[in-house]
Amino acid sequence: MAVYSISFQIGATSEVSMQEANAFVQGFLSSTQDIDGWGIFVNNISASLPMFVPGVGVGLGAYSGWSTGFGFAAIITMAPGLAEIEPLSILYSSPYGAIELVAYSIAMSRSFLVVYSLVKKVNPKSLIKISLIEIGIVVALLGIAGYLEEYLIALEQASM
Numbered sequence: 405m406a407v408y409s410i411s412f413q414i415g416a417t418s419e420v421s422m423q424e425a426n427a428f429v430q431g432f433l434s435s436t437q438d439i440d441g442w443g444i445f446v447n448n449i450s451a452s453l454p455m456f457v458p459g460v461g462v463g464l465g466a467y468s469g470w471s472t473g474f475g476f477a478a479i480i481t482m483a484p485g486l487a488e489i490e491p492l493s494i495l496y497s498s499p500y501g502a503i504e505l506v507a508y509s510i511a512m513s514r515s516f517l518v519v520y521s522l523v524k525k526v527n528p529k530s531l532i533k534i535s536l537i538e539i540g541i542v543v544a545l546l547g548i549a550g551y552l553e554e555y556l557i558a559l560e561q562a563s564m
Contacts, residue, residue, distance in 0.1 A: 405509040407462060408469040409492060415473025416480075416491030425481035432475065445550030448504060452511045452542055456535065458522070461515025465508055500556065503549040507542045514538050 420428075439447075451468050455461040473491060480487050495501045518531055 405505060407466050407512060408505060408508050409495065411466040411469030412473040412476075412495055413491055415470035416476045418474050418477045420474070420478045420481045422481060425478040428475060428478035429482050439554075441551035441554035443550075444553050445547050448507070448546040448550060449543065452508055452546060453539070455508060455511035456514055456539060456542075458515055458518040462512050465512035465515075468508065498556075500549040500553040503545050503552070507545040507549070510538050510542050510545075 436443075455465040455468070457464070476491050476494065480489075495505060514535055518535065521531055522528065
């Protein structure tokens, strides 16, 4: 959780040029236009499953955190009025953000623990069952988070 959070914070405090910010925001808007809970789920799963890869999963998770934070920095560049928002507060205070953080943390920690266990010469068969259980937990969490995010977005749009 700390690795993802620190990476997110570093990305969120990055300097983003107006051209980079505009390109990011335009790409983000076009890729998220008409996105639903299933689309959010698929996007999050495609980010999280590689985090289970032994050894490289922690690095992929750190990169995912940094790039998400960088996206936040790009949005701040385009909408300076949002600069008062602490980046980590978005990650921790939104229910779907917290769920996603837990899911990514599980995936990254499993990546580390598999490598650690193999170095300690633990039987690899014992790692498979727990890894599959954790993958199932991550899939369930991200499914919940995706549909919760869709619901909260629709609720916000309805109140406008």
